[in-house]
Amino acid sequence: MAAGLHAIPWMALPAVPPGTKLSATRAHVAARRVRLAPRTEVLAPANGAGPWALYFAFAPDGRALGQHRFTMTRLREQGFRILLVVACNGLPDANFMSADAVIRKELNGFDFSGYAIGLDHLADTVGRTDVLVLNDSVFGPFADMRTFFARTPFRMTGFTASYAVEPHLQSYAFLIRDFDRAYMEGLRPVMWRRFACSHHGGVAFLQETRLGRIAARMGSVGSVWTPSDPIYDLTMSDPLGLLAAGYPFLKRSVIGKFSDGFDSDAMIAALTARDHPIERTSYAA
DSSP states (O other): OBOSOEEOOGGGSOOOOTTSHHHHHHHHHHHHHEEEOOOEEEEEOOOSOOOEEEEEEEOTTOOOOHHHHHHHHHHHHTTOEEEEEEEOSSOOOHHHHTSSEEEEEOSOSOHHHHHHHHHHHHHHHTOSEEEEEEETTEEOOOSOHHHHHHHOOOSEEEEEEEOSSSSEEOTTEEEEEEEOHHHHHHTTTTSOSSEEEOSHHHHIIIIIHHHHHHHTTTSOEEEEEBOSSTTOOHHHHSHHHHHHTTOOOEEGGGGTTTGGGSOHHHHHHHHHHTTOOOOGGGOOO
8 A cells, every 4th residue: 555645637638539338328327327316304504613523424323333432532532513314214212313414315326425415404504624434434533633634735535536437435434634615616516415325336426426526626636545556445454554554444345244354353353452342243234
């Protein structure tokens, strides 16, 4: 892996022209996977100065797991106000409702539907602010997010980049500096108001892999870690090495759906050493 700060020159890359295989694939995915956006309910509106953390959680039964409680506690300790966007049936539990602001959404729509809902809400209620955006596909943070805001010069910063499909930020977590309504409208090609994808492939092709390129129209975009080999997904190829290098997360899937490819005992030990609760039966996703 390559550590340090890396400005990703999205604007220097040619736009994907009509008729190419990639644009055709995206059009095909859009036709098959895009649906109406989920309905939402604001349970507690955002207000007050940031920095804000927009945390998206998928919890159909409305119950906060240990990982959710850990994340929210760490973010509070680091001085963030928390806007929770939770996909659930019914009302979220008291642990979720302890966030500074809470929005419930229907289950359909992946993380980008939650991101769009939350960012639109912050733009409407808070105005200009720094925002940490993250979802519950990762455990953590195991480092102070304020240090990343302090040491990164980019308007949008991802923690890891990938070269799959096209150079892009991996969207499980990223920072936005000086977020406001104008910036949100600039992100509209990937942060949709009326539509959403409920399939990982649709989100990846239509939203995640385009996020950095779209954001680069409004300011600098970079990552903290980039792969030394374009085929690598840093979060999955060397998760413990990343942690040792100061990376603040661990992907949930290393002890969940992809656990067969990892030393589960080593992953559990890494979490335990960081005082993270373990609920082995809860990480199938």
